[in-house]
Amino acid sequence: MKIKLILACLFGTLVSMQAQTSVKTPLLENPGSITGKVVDKNSNETLPYVNVIVKEGDKFVTxxxxxxxxxxxxxxLDLKNYTVEIQFMGYKTISTAVTLSTDKKNADLGTFALKEDAIELKGVDVVSEKSTIEQKIDRKIINVGKDLISAGATASEIMNNIPSVSVDPQTNAISLRGNSNVRVLIDGKPSNIDASQLLQQIPSSSIKQIELITNPSAKYNPEGMSGIINIVLNKNSKIGLNGSINNGVTFGKTPKINSAFDLNYRNGKFNFYGNYGLKHGKNNNYGFIKSEQENKQNTQLFQFNNLTTSHLAKVGVDYYINDNNTVSFYTNQSFFNGKGYGSTDVDYVNTASTDLLQLFTSDSKNHSQTYNFDYKIKFKKEGHSLELEANYNENDDPENASYTNLNRDNKSLINSFTNDVATLGKNTIINLDYVNPLTETTKLELGLEAREESTANNLFRDNAYSSDFTYDRTIYSAYATLGKQWKKWSFQAGARLEQYNVEALFKQASSADGQFKDDILSIYPSTFLNYNPSENNSFNLSFSRRVDRPSIGQVNPIREWSTATIDSEGNPNLIPQFTNSFELNYTRKTKIGSITSGIFYRRIEDEITRVIFTNPENPNKQVLSFANFENNNAYGLELSSNLDFKKWWSANISVDAYQKKVKGTVETAPSTYEFIEVNATTFNARINNTFKATKDLGFQLFGMYQGRDQSLQFDRATMWKMDIGSSYNILKGSGTISARFSDIFNSMNFAFAGDRPYKSNGQFNWESQSVYLGFNYKFGSGKNKAIQRKERDKNETQSGGGLL
Incomplete structure (x- = not known):
């Protein structure tokens, strides 16, 4: 009630201010007045906080x-002729004429029954029992249900359940269609946080949708060879006060908690919303690597324990000035704190070599903050709009690590050192998007964007300056697309022009400065052709040109992490890779659901790939880094379906196969480099079954298989697992209890083998086998209908394409 009173007072103040700018405030009150009542036409319930506007002609009075x-x-009110408008989001506006005179100074308009606007109303924004897959013209939308929420505590853990998506369990690197050059967005906006870390911080219960945009149009930023993965967080604008609470515990070797809280308050011209997510727990990872390097054969045993706590919050407000003008603001705040403990045990076969035991500890923190402002104007013509958006993101990421190297046999100290790394990234994007439906069948879209990014990274070793790295880039772009429909055909063509500038400076103690500059003007065309012979059949052919510019993690020469035998660092000499992408999709709607099949072809220029080579400064260690390889080709076939076999049984099924020719120069033996070609084929399959036992009780059965994958230096072994889950509705449907047993057979692990630059094999394990217990509770005083916050909220990236 206090919140409602505060909002009512705030709104009244704003109306009063507007009224003061429209008419002069009289010294004496005028004699006229208007009164009435507003109810919902269907339920006959009274509607509080409905806007009542009094106009004299087109002029706002009060x-x-x-x-x-x-x-x-x-x-x-003066004794004049007025028009009274009754406005409420989600309902059709009612207008009526009123005449105030000396004979009728007080007008009682009686009861207004507002009718819901079918265009603006959506279904109740609640979590469905099962996830659904929706195929759009340019994207695949996964609506996250309870089956996926219970699949894991974080976004990273549920991504492996999504068609065409894979997450490397060792590095948490995400890939789409077998390629890791993918752009990850949150609510359609980029972040300076590395995707592998970002996905670990987002609670699965805070995710509403996951969008896979595999061949984006020219209105989207062209970065990401595989396309875009957009994660849409929960939000709604149901009338009144509404929200949900999610709590979960995952039991592996140690328990881990994850909680999320969503809240929304919508009345009158304002919509306030926010959500908060917490993740806390200890993660245990272990593995081994056997190396057959000549005279240095060894077995390395790894043990890692990480205690992490992350907080993710989003708070925002929309202000509907009128039917045609909307102002929005939100902020995302992310806090991460991690403490790591680990050991690397190196046992050399050659007794002349000293066996090593490296112990390390790390303390890492991260604070990422995003601020977004949006102003949208809708013109009189349907679909005609202009939108200005500004987005600022800052990411502060310090880490303090200490390493102690011991003689493995007698535990005597060999050496010890500390590494303190600080990273500060800033990102500003300003874009302007214009949409004009020229005719009923023709639409023009134009946009401008300015983007500035800067990253500063420095390293102190043993509390003394070692090196620092700055990386600044600016991108200015403009795009235009023109779409046309005729009968069963539709066509869209467009192009994006981008001016890209980058400057990097690497400084290191006792070494000459290293500089890198690049200045590229590029054009990125795209075309889409759609044919719908009937309501149940749809064909889509598309082409786009994409670019993968090296990320800060790929070019930063400062150590990312280190073990007794391997250092991970970037390559500042990387150049962008370009991709020409072709795609053909066919969607068939049947009585039991929809089936989508597709094929794609990519031509990749100067492909950026992981490499490992002998450290030139220490032959006993290796460097894991990145390099540009030769031009490559990739092909793929995908099939996905969302089927209801019975009233009690439905399933999401997907299979995909990728073939790629990888070629480049790699180290085939210590200090020996050769040109190598590899033809690699990977097959993946997933099935997620949902069984409805009763109205309130449901079960899930999930299985996945990832086939063997090949690269120039390593082959990854097959991976598979099976999960079972259940959910039960309580409290008249407002509450849900969920349970899930993941990796029933404890079969999920990451195993590899390679022979370049020498023979080696290894395996890494994590807490894949676990039990999840969760509880979700929904509450709300609002009406059982949801209102669109904004048109772009239906698809964050779709209508805000100029800002990606």
Whole structure:
């Protein structure tokens, strides 16, 4: 009630301010007044906080809002002719003429029954039992249900359940269609946080949708060879106060908690929303690598324990100035704190070599903050709009690590050192998007964007300056697309022009400075052709040109992590890779659901790939880094379906196969480099079954298989697992208890083997086998209908394409 009173007072103040700018405030009150009542036409329930606007012709005079009982009373009116408008989001506006005179100074308009606007109303924003897959013209949308929420505590853990998506369990690197050059967005916006870390911080219960945009149009930023993965967080604008609470515990070797809280308050011209997610727990990882390097054969045993706590919050407000003008603001705040403990045990076969035991500890923190402002104007013509958006992101990421090297046999100290790394990234994007439906069948879209990014990274070793690295880039772009429909055909063509500038400076103690500059003007065309012979059949052919510019992690020469035998660092000499992507999709709707099949072909220039080579400064260690390889080709076939076999049984099924020719120069033996070609084929399959036992009780059965994958230096072994889950609705459907047993057979692990630059094999394990218990509770005083916050909220990336 206090919140409602505060909002009512705030709104009243704003209306009063507007009224003061429209008419002069009289010294004496005018004698006229208007009163009435507003109810819902279907339920006959009174509607509080409905906007009541009084106009004289087209001129705004004054206004007010209805009370808790749906009653409004507007006084201090001149005795004139007025038009009274009753406006409420989600309902059709009602207008009526009123005449105030000396004979009728007080007008009682009686009861207004507002009818819901079918265009603006959506279904209740609640979590469905099962996830659904929706195929759009340019994207695949996965609506996250309870089956995926219970699949894991974080976004990273549920991504392996998504068609065409894979997450490397060792590095948490995400890939789409077998390629890791993918752009990850949150609510359609980029972040300076590395995707592998970002996915670990987002609670699965905070995710509403996951969008896979495999061949984006020219209106989207062209970065990401595989396309875009957009994660849409929960939000709604149901009338009144609404929200949900999610709590879960995952039991592996140690328990881990994850909680999320969503809240929304919508009334009158304002919509306030926010969500908060917490993840806390200890993760245990272990593995081994056997190396057959000549005279240095060894077995390395790894043990890692990481205690992490992350907080993710989003708070925002929309202000509907009128039907045609909307102002929005939100902020994302992310806090991460991690403490790591680990050991690397190196046992050399050659007794002349000293066996090593490296112990390390790390303390890492991260604070990422995003601020977004948006102003949208809708013109009189349907679909005609202009939108200005500004987005600022800052990411502060310090890490303090200490390493102690011991003689493995007698535990005597060999050496020890500390590494303190600080990273500060800033990202500013300003874009302007214009949409104009020239005719009923023709639409023009134009956009401008300015983007500035800067990253500063420095390393102190043993509390003394070692090196620092700055990386600044600016991108200015403009795009235009033109779409046309005729009968069963539709066509869209466009192009994006981008000016890309980058400057990097690497400084290291006792070494000359290293500089890198690049200045590239590029054009990125795209075309889409759609044919719908019937309501149940749809064909889509598309082409786009993409670019993968080296990320800060790929070019940063400062150590990312280190073990007794391997250092991970970037390559500042990387150049962008370009991709020409072709795609053909066919969607068939049947009585039991929809089936989508597709094929794609990519031509990749100067492909960026992981490499490992002998450290030139220490032959006993290796460097894991990145390099540009030769031009490559990739092909793929995908099939996905969302089927309801019975009233009690439905399933999401997907299979895909990728073939790629990888070629490049790699180290085939210590200090020996050769040109190598590899033809690699990978097959993946997933099935997620949902069984409805009763109205309130459901079960899930999930299985996945990832086939063998090949690269120039390593082959990854097959991976598979099976999960079972269950959910039960309580409290008249407002509450849900979920349970899930993941990796029933404890079969999921990451195993590899290679022979370049020498023979080696290894395996890494994590807490894949686990039990999840969760509870979700929904509450709300609002009406059982949801209102669109904004048109772009239906698809964050779709209508805000100029800013990606």
């Amino acid at each position: 206004g007010g809002i209805t009370s808790e009982k749906g009653i409004f009373y507007i006084k201090n």
